[in-house]
Amino acid sequence: MSTATAASTPVLKKPKLSRGTSPWIIFLSVVGALALFPVVVDTLMTDDASLMKASLQALAYIVMALGLNIVVGFAGLLDLGYVAFYAIGAFVVAWLGSSHFADADIHILASSAAENLPGIHVNFFIVLLIGAVFTAIWGALLGAPTLRLRGDYLAIVTLAFGEIVPRVFENSTSGIFGIGSTDFSNGKQGIQPIDSIGFPGQLPIGPFENVKLYYIGLALVAITLFINIMLRDSRMGRAWIAVREDEVAASAMGINLVRTKLWAYAIGAALGGFAGVYFGAINTSVNVDQFAFGKSVFILCMVIIGGMGNIWGVVLGAIALSMLNSFGLPELNKLSDPIGFQVTSISFGIFGFFLLAMMILRPEGFLPSGRRKLELHDEEPEVAIPDDPGDQAYEVRQS
């Protein structure tokens, strides 16, 4: 048996997986490069509004993709309904930063523009925290029923949650979950306008001050990256990878499967909520059509194409897909317009082709994590003993 293993052992170029180059050097260069981006754009381009608007979206997508990376990449829980948390975050900022609840009169550190409006107006930065905590709780609540499921079954249930959450919001025009009679969502129209981001008592940042909004988004990205790096190299990060690799062994090593998975859901959801709050505030409107199933898939594609489990790969994947979608293809329209053709009309085809090409040529993504690469290219048969009872034989009990 040992000879068979030795013969086809895959060799990893860097045996030290997570402690190769210091992640903080990469962190500083990535955040630094993103920080210089608006300056470069400003000097090179005369009309940079559309590019900057697209970059704001890209930043929000980076946060979401990094959140999903914790769930899918680290803990190995395939989540097809991640948009639910984005939706919850966006509705939190809509509830706490608009005149939707006109009867209420709550102002907490609101900007000068919102100070005298009716409704609830809480400062954006406080809403960020509230939104993250609120979505984390919902992440754990929605994660709980899926704990016993794996693989395809898990994907189906999470997909359902991704559909249910926006529908709940859509139908919450007279109480939520059938309780009460308050209008929580204004139905299909959604809630608008949402307060712009601002500091207490000062004028808020206008909707066209893209550079300022960009730097706020970048700060969120930096915080998200920081959390990702810290958790990856921690006791919790190891537990996530252990659960992904082998639930039975992880459980026998004293890892509480329920708690470990719920933390992955909760932290992943909190980051989704983070992005939702930011998105709601920069778009100044929230409506359920923004939370279609396609968005969950779009974010999952960023994670897969970038390199599941690799923080920097996921950042790259999020930037590439998001910029292609909201800037690259619309720009190509300008070129093709004279011949009466809209590139954006075939954007799904372009994405499909791109995904297919990626999956054939480089299934592990742009920057694969060392571990994932090994899993995908691992053709070596497992060292098996004839009367191996198999995983199915164990009752992995989680309650």
Added chain:
Amino acid sequence: MSETTAPLLVASNVSKVFGGLVAVNDVSFTVPHKAIVSLIGPNGAGKTTFFNCMTGLYKPTTGTVVFDGKDITAKRADIVTDAGMARTFQNIKLFRTMSAVENVQVGMHPRLKSRITGMILRTPFVRREEQGARDKARELLDMVGLKRHDELAMNLPYGDQRRLEIARALASDPKLLLLDEPTAGMNPQESEQLRSLMERVRDERGISVLLIEHDMKVVMSVSEHITVLESGTKIAEGGPQEVRANPRVIEAYLGSQA
């Protein structure tokens, strides 16, 4: 064996039924403190099933398991490990894409106290604990004789994978170490090393060892007490000499004379 203090592990009348198959039938079993005891029997005798019943991977159908004074019957595997019972697997179950050190660090999971906020902020406490965990992991790897600390588990040769599993199990500071066929696939020299390792674990660390093993040379030389299972039923127990001479054991292994 007359114990004055309560034994470390007492399993009473444990049965496990899968559908119509009685895999373990009313087995009672004790493990004293600081002892090496063995569980043997032909293939399919229910040894591993019995192991799984004690370590929480199976719920026993009937019977109770008391460990170190605590009732751990049908408790989850992570709770059992936390209580001080660590195990290895017959079919090696390492975290294959993690390095040897990381594998052992996962084994320390229930003994580490970092909280999520501490982990995110990497407080001095967490930093110290992580450093300590790494040092201790390397110590354990040295103890089991594994030299390639930073190699991925999947790249290690078979014997080293077995050793790594033992190091990983020892990382949780157990009071009882359960080894499921640890010498399977090892050469005689490696088996001998393993035998001395088991004795060191018992003598230096005061850990009891419960061993499932087919290599009778190892079993007979290392065990203080041996229990024999056949078709889920306990057919004999006693010291090595006693068991070796027991006609029912000989029958179970060699078949009865027609």
